[in-house]
Each structure stands twice: as structure tokens, then as C-alpha cells.
Amino acid sequence: MSGQTGERVIFAILGVPMLICMLIFSWILSLLLTGIGSVRWELLTVSALQGGMFEMIVGTIYLLLGATAIAGPVGILAAIYLVEYAPSRGLTRIIDQAINNLAGVPSIVIGLFGYTFFCRHLRLGVSLTAGWLTLALMMLPIIIRGSEEALRMVPASFKEAALALGATRWKAISSTTLPAAAPGVVTSVILGIARVAGETAAILFTSCVLITRGLPRSPLEPVMALSYNLFVKIVALGTPAQKVFGVALVLFMIVTSLSLSAILLRIHYRKGQPWLMIR
């Protein structure tokens, strides 16, 4: 019995860190929730010129939609190549390595690159397009990794069955493997969006402005975004925290609901795919 008491002590020691993690999370949540009362929600639909944040919310959504439209297809197709086509292990290995490294590049460096390459070299200027491209670079590795995982989880027998019936390779993949992997692929895309939704450093130099009138009229105009606004107001303008609480909270809610939906989607679909239960 003394062995079991010792074990309990060890588990308590191991468990305390987990409790600390949970505490940190609830602490952050409670901090943000305490400010909820002081936020005036009608500001959501009021223009920034009247002190609202309508353009920032829509601007953030613009940035995310555009980046997804670029990184989504490229990422998914890349994942399909890596899982289903990639011929030599050496090449796959190099691409794999590149994706891992791309995922590890600090966002500030991506921002620097975006500024010199998209804004200056490609002459896009500080614009929505430059922001899309920069954010797409950040989303890409997440989408590729997630989609790859989803595709790998689909048993090869699905595809082989279609091949045996005389389907071409692409036809076989697109009619069997892809539908089965679709939930995982969509999850990875949402995760990618969530990852860049609150991104500041990458769009700091490439696509955001503090104030302008209305929404961008063309993809070559700059945009207002929640994260940038929060950052500049606190760091450069020294605005007291209470005044930007609303922005912080809206940003938090957008990002958290995105990633929460991705997590729930994943849990839901793992339960719904019987071949994933076999280990």
C-alpha cells in the first residue's frame, strides 16, 4: 500500500503543472471577461471615425478571406502531392523539411520579407494584397501539415478499390480519398485561419494603417485590422488599456471561436470515421 501512496504523491506532482495550465487559461479568460461590462457593443457596427471598430472587424475578415483563398488551394494540393504522388523519398524529405522550417520562421521575419518582397520588390505597396500574400505564407505550413495528416489517415484500400475499378489516379484520389479526408482538411484550413487571425507582426509593415476612411476600395489599398489597431494604440499611442478593451475582446473572441470550432470539428469527425478507431 505504501507504494500506492508514493505513486499518488508522484501523480500529484505531475498533475499540479496541468492544473497550473488550466489556471492560466481560466485566469486569462477571467481577465478578459471582467472587462466585458465596460465594452460598448454598439461600437461593433460604428465606423472608426466615430470611435467604433466596424472597419477593423471587416478589414480583419478581408485579410483572412484573401489569405485563405491563396493558401487554402495551394496547401491542399501540396498535401495531396506529398501524400499521394511524391515519387522519391529524397525530394519529399526536402519539401517536408522546407515546410517545417517555414512553419518555424518567426512572424516578424515573414513581415520583413513581405515588406521587401511584396511591398517593395513587387511594388504592391502597403496594401491588402501584400497582407494576403504575407499571411498566406504563415497559413501554408499549417494547412499542408493538417491536410497531410488527414489524407494519411484514410486507408489506402479506399483508393485502391477505385483504382481496381479502372479509375485514373487523380479520379481515384478525388473520388475516394479526398471526400473521406475532407473534414480533416477543412479543420486544418480553419486552424490556419485561427493562427493568423490575430497576427500582428506580419502585417505590421505590409498592409495595415491606423486610420482611413471606410473599407479598401481595391486590393491595392491598405486596410484597418483589429490586431494592428490594438498594437499601435497600446505601444505607440500609449492608450490606456480600458479604452482598447473592446478591440482586444473582439479579437480574442474571433480567434478563439475559430480555433474552438476547428477543435470541435476534429473531435466530432474522429468519432464519425470508424477506420480511425482501429489502432
Next chain:
Amino acid sequence: MNLESFLKSLHKLFMRLKSQPVEFILFFCASFSIVILLLMFLFVVKEGSLAFVRLGVQLIFGQRWETNSDLYGGFPLVYGSLMVVSGALVISVPLGICTSIFIAEVLPFQLRDPVKSIIELLASIPSVIYGFIGATFLAPLIASIFELHSGATALTASLILAIMVLPTIVGVSGETISAVPRDYKEAALALGASKWQIIRNVVLPFSKSGMLASVMLGFGRAIGETVAVLMVAGNVAMVPTPPWNYLAPVYPVTAVIAMQMGEAAVGSLEYSALFGLGSILFIITFVVNTIADVIVRRGPVTRGVQL
């Protein structure tokens, strides 16, 4: 692989791609990452070349960073980065690894998914929100605990960073723990091993390389973190006195880039020095990621390696 056979396989690949348009498109998408990575390195280093040429090692080892007098010595900045990151890792590595073990091996099944999800959510909170929380809640707390005038210190930055890299460490080491083959665990269980004995004798030896990789990845994430650090580190470009004084402000590399990029006139020495710092950062994270990658690959996948 020698060059000739590499070229041969490359040629074969191209022949295949030519005959199959679908495959060609897919290949193009897949190789996109390599192209981007190369471009990134090329352009960041190119913009930094002026500083490398004019300042040389001074950019890394110079003691003073003073824009007004055109002095760009990155040492205090690099030191600040390393200080903040090591502080963060000292806090988050034990926390993260214990948590991942606890979740995978001890926590009741029903609780695993919710707990993992919550930790994953921590990862997705934007860094500007972390900065906001750090600046508005944590810094005053630190100030009052240690009776400082300002809570913007290396310690505050380390704490915030620790929270930010925790999910990375928990996630990656959790993955390697769940990759421990069930066979081994069952064999040990059948011998009457207790849960703790299984953790110590089976799980830990098996997943230690994965855990090391998670620490490396955590390091990579932490050293690249910008906005949150900038908002809480105090941003004073000096090595604290004494050098281990965590209650002094520091000015990490990423914060300098984010703060001064706007100031710098394009093409000036300052501009180039910032890109120089950027390429140093790029190289550091590249090396760390590659090491982590190698560790992961060498890790638990191969059966029959002496543990």
C-alpha cells in the same frame, strides 16, 4: 546521393510531370514552400548585406545599440532575447512535459480531450492579446510583488512567453507519448508495473527524444515571438546589471525590429542592420528547427534501437 543520380532522378521527375498535367500542378504547389523559403532567405539577407559588410561581427557582438549615433551593436539585444527565452523555457519545459505526461498517462479518458483542447486554445490566442494581458495585468502584478516602479521586465516577458510556448511543448511531447507502442506498455503492465513505473521505464525512455524536440520547437517559437514580448519587456537596449537580473528591462531582437523598422529610412544603415538582425533570427530558428526535425526523425519510429 551523388549528383549524377540526383540529376537523373530529377530528369525522371520532369519527364513524368510533362506527361501528367495534374501531377505537374500538384508538384508546383508542393515545391512552393521551398521556393518561398529560398526567396525569404535571399531577400532578408540581401537587405541586411550592407550592415554585414559595414559592421561585420559588430552587429552581433557590439555592446551599444544607439540609433542616434548610428551605433548598431546587437549584443544587448541578442542577450536580451536569449535571457527572456531561457527564462521562459525554465518555466515552461517542466510544466509542459509534466502536463503532457499527466494528460496522456494519468488523466481519466473522458477528461483528455477537453484538457487537450483547452491547452490548444491557449496556443491560438493572438500574441497581441498576450501582450495586452501582460502589459495591463501581469506587469503591475510583478511591479507590486517585487516593489518595482515598472513591471516591464525580463521576468514579465519570460512569464508571458512561457505561457505562449507551453501549448507547443505540451502538444509535441504529448504526440510522442501517444506514439509509444501499446505493446510495450501492456508488457510492462502484465508484469505488474505500476503507472509510475511504466512512465519511468517505458514512456520516458521511449519519448525523450520527442520531448527534446518539443523543447527545441518551443525555443524556436519563443525566440521568434515579437508583439507580446515587445509590449512587456521594457525595451532598454542594455545588458542588465548584474547580467542575471531578471527584474531589469531588456530589449529582445524581435522587439527592436518591430519598433524600429518603421523609423528606419529604406536603404539606410539602420534599415540594413534591422534586416541583419532579421537574418540572424532566421538562421537561428532554421538551425533549431532542423535539429528538432532530425531529433524527431531519429526518434521513436525505428524499432529495436537501444534505448
Next chain:
Amino acid sequence: MHRSIPTLRAILAMSLLFIVGVASGYYVNPLLSPPTVVWEEDSAWRTDGISISGSTTVLPIANACAIAFMNKYTGTSITISGGGSGRGYSEVIDGVVDIGMASRPPKQEEIDDAREKGAALWLYPIALDGVCVVVHPSVNETLRLTLQEVAKIFAGIYTRWSEVKPGLPDEPIYVVVREPGSGTRGTFEEFVMKPYGYSVTDAAHVQPSNPAIRTMIETTPYSIGYIGFGFITPNMVVVALAEEEGKPYIYPTTENIASFKYPISRYLYLVTSTRPESGSLTDRFIDFVLSPEGQEIVEEQGFLKLPKYPSGY
């Protein structure tokens, strides 16, 4: 298994969503601005747009002015982003923005760069930034210090007043400063601390605003601090400063700050690359900042308004 490619469908849906989003932007945009009024004297600037970037010190002024301006002239669009003085100059020279913001005069390289690219830099001072060193009357009724002495006090090298100058009380110095990140502190440190390589002592007492510093200095014997010019009261002693030993000691007055005789003073500028065309939006906006209404905003943001509106530019 005849479900056709949901991934492709998802991509299509995403792009569709994107198009709908952008299209709705076009739809919503006009709703954001009130209906266009037919102006009596209609001129092009009323529906024009300009962009501004540069110094973060000037940013709050420009931001507040732009919001006020756009609310007044509802057809105009002014885009502002931060950066820094360097960014302001370079983007004005390159023609990326219409107006730059700067908290310092241009450096020689910037002037050269402008000449090379055929731009003439036009500087419009829009506000003054002067930082006054003040002490509690218990120190002395009049106090004259060199910048180096001030720096040593704030760096904590002098800890008692008697060490600074003979005749001052043998009491510990109570140093009050602003929080890091404050523009006032930035200016002070740039002019006083940085040239000597000092940094503010850990023993300094940090106060979050000009009024807080005012109260602190007024109520604490043997205290020293710095404060925006507009916040000086008779209950404190303003220190005369000399750039170095042997140079004259200068009191911060409007004239001395405006003429830069007082060592811790600077203009904040708006910069254009050519003289703006009269009646253009650029011209109108600069006029607005310099108008009494604009100068009111300058003061609200904690800076000194210009002594008299410069007309010679």
C-alpha cells in the same frame, strides 16, 4: 462513393465567400459615409484622399486631427499609418505618401536623397515639444544645472543634493520620471540621458502622466522631475539648463523653446515633398492642423501649440 470532390467544392465556396465579402464591402462602404452634400463651392479636395505616415510621436496629433477633419469634411479620406520619422521622410521622398510626420529635422542623407530624387522637403512645424526640468521649492528658489548634471541626477550618480552643488541641502534626491514608452520621457532621455550614455536610475519613482508628476513634485520635498511645458505651476521651481559648462543657462519659455535656445525642445513636423498646391487636400489638411481648431487638438494630446502660427512657410 459518388460524392464529387468536396474539397474542390470547399475551395469554390471559399472563393465565393471571398467575392461576396469584397462585394459587400463595396455595398457597405457608401453606408459608412453620410450622403454626399452638394457643396456651394465644389472643389476637388472635398472628395479626395491622401495618406500620411511617419513619427509615432506625431501620430496621436495626426490621428486625432484626421478623425476630426474627416468628420467635418465627409467626402475626404485620410489614411494614417505609424512607423517613425525615418519612414516619414523616406516615404515622402519616394512619393509613397502625401504627407510625412517627423519629430526631428531631416538628416543630411535624407536631404541628399531628396535632392537626388528631385523632391524638395517642405517642413511644416505643427507643434512644439519642450520638456521642463522642475524641482520642489525646498531644494532652492532658483536652480541652474548643466545637462550633464541633470543626467547624473536622473542616472542616480548624485544621490544627495549637496553632491550636485555646494549650498544645496544635504538631503537625498527624490527622482520622479514618466513611465517608459511616454513621449515626454523619450524626448527627455534622448536629449539628456543618451548623449552621456546614462540610463534612468532604478530608484526613480515612475508616474503615469503629466498631472501625476505635477502633484508629486508639488508635494514632495527635495524632488526633481520633468514635465510638459503646459503643466508648470507656480508651486514648483523651473530649472534653467545649459548645454554644457560655460554656456548660458536658459529658462524654458515659449520663445526659448520656439527658438531652440532651451536645450530640451523640438518641433514636430508635417513634411511634404513639394509645396502643396493651394486648394489641394494636402494643403487643406495642413491648414486644418495649424488652425485654432487643430492647435486645440495639439494641446489636447499633451503638446505645446505653436506660439504664433507660422505663416512664412
Next chain:
Amino acid sequence: MVNDKIDIRNLNVWFRDNHVLKDVSFKIRENAVTAIMGPSGCGKTTLIRAINRMNDLIYGCRTSGDVYIDGHNIYDGNINVYELRRKVGMVFQKPNPFPKSIYENVAFGPRIHKVASGRELDEIVERSLREAALWDEVKDRLHDNAFNLSGGQQQRLCIARALAVKPEIILMDEPCSALDPAATAKIEALIRRLSKKYTVIVVTHNLQQAARISDFTAFLYMGKLIEYGDTKSVFENPHSELTEKYITGKFG
């Protein structure tokens, strides 16, 4: 004198909504080999995993009923599960040595239970390997990696590993299904030999094997115990029609 070692009473096991074992009750004789046979999916493995409570570790598994070993109910709240598993050794379908040396594999159990060290441990290792009929083959390379052994040797190593903690009961879950006939024969001989000292329970779907090695045979079908008795009578003279059909190869 013959004793009943294990007494299973009204054992039911569910995996989520799946009722895997239905009301199984029987007694297992001490120092004998009991074979459990039946078609795949009938609950054989679940049954033996219930005897050392390995099912506890599977998410969604519920158990009701009692299992008595030497008169103690192992599903009692205050039983020490680790002690139980030490007393009830287990050998798995696929050989699963740890990725360590041969010596370390066998020493693993004694080490974690801290019953021996040094010379004493060496002796335990030697004794266990001898008992598992592996000593002569490996005595010169005890510190080689266990993966260098052949499949049959690996399985015997796993048996030696189980023996090293001095169990009273040994559960074997189709121990020969991954082995070739020669290795199988060795293991079968070993099982016969072990039954002199240990209570052995072997799961198998191989009828001949059950007939060859066991003293008693239980036949499971769809989670129910159809027939149980001494091997001879079960094979020659089955009570149930189902058993007869199975033995004569009509299904399964």
C-alpha cells in the same frame, strides 16, 4: 490433490454498447493447462484480460461479476492491481520484447518490484531463461538487443520475462499465432512443462493445439461459455451441438 485456482462468476464485460462477455462462470484448475477456444471475436482475449484486469485500461470498458483467485475477489475495491498482475503473468499474441538487451528484458520485472539486484538478479534471469528453455541459446549474448532474436526466441523471451516475477498463473493470448510450426512446437512443449509449476491459461483458435496441450477446454461462442470440461471429453463427446459443429469444422 487438485484445487481450483480461479473461480469466475457471472462475468460480464461491455465495450461501450457492445456486450462482449455474457454471464461467463467457470472454475480453472490449479497446475493444469486450460485452453480457451472459439471463433474470432467471441471474447476469448477479453476473458483472459479480465483475469488480470488488463481490460481496465481500455476506454469505455465496463465489467460486472466476480473473479476469485485463491478465494480473493480481484474486482474488490481494495485489491492491489499491480500485485495482482504480478501474480498473474501474461504473454501476448505478438512477441513484444522491450527494445533493450535480453538480460534487461528479463530483469525488468524484478527490477521494478525491487526484489533483487546484483548476483541475485543474475540468478533470477538465468533461472527464468532456463525455465523458458532459452538459456542455452542466449547465454553467451545476454547483452544483445532482444530484437536480434528470432520470432520464436522472442516469444520465449517474453515467457521468461513473465516468469521472472514468479507468477502463479500465466495467461497466454494465442502465443503461437505469429510463429512458424517449428517454433510453435517448442512453445507447446514449454507450455506442457510449465503446467507442472504454474496454472496456465491459453487462448487459441487452433483446435489441434488445444487438443494437444490442454488438460481442460472451454468453448466460447458470441460471448457465452458454451462448453467447459476436460479436453478429452469436450473433443470426443461434446454436450452442445455448437461445440460439435465447431470441432468438426462446420463453421469458424
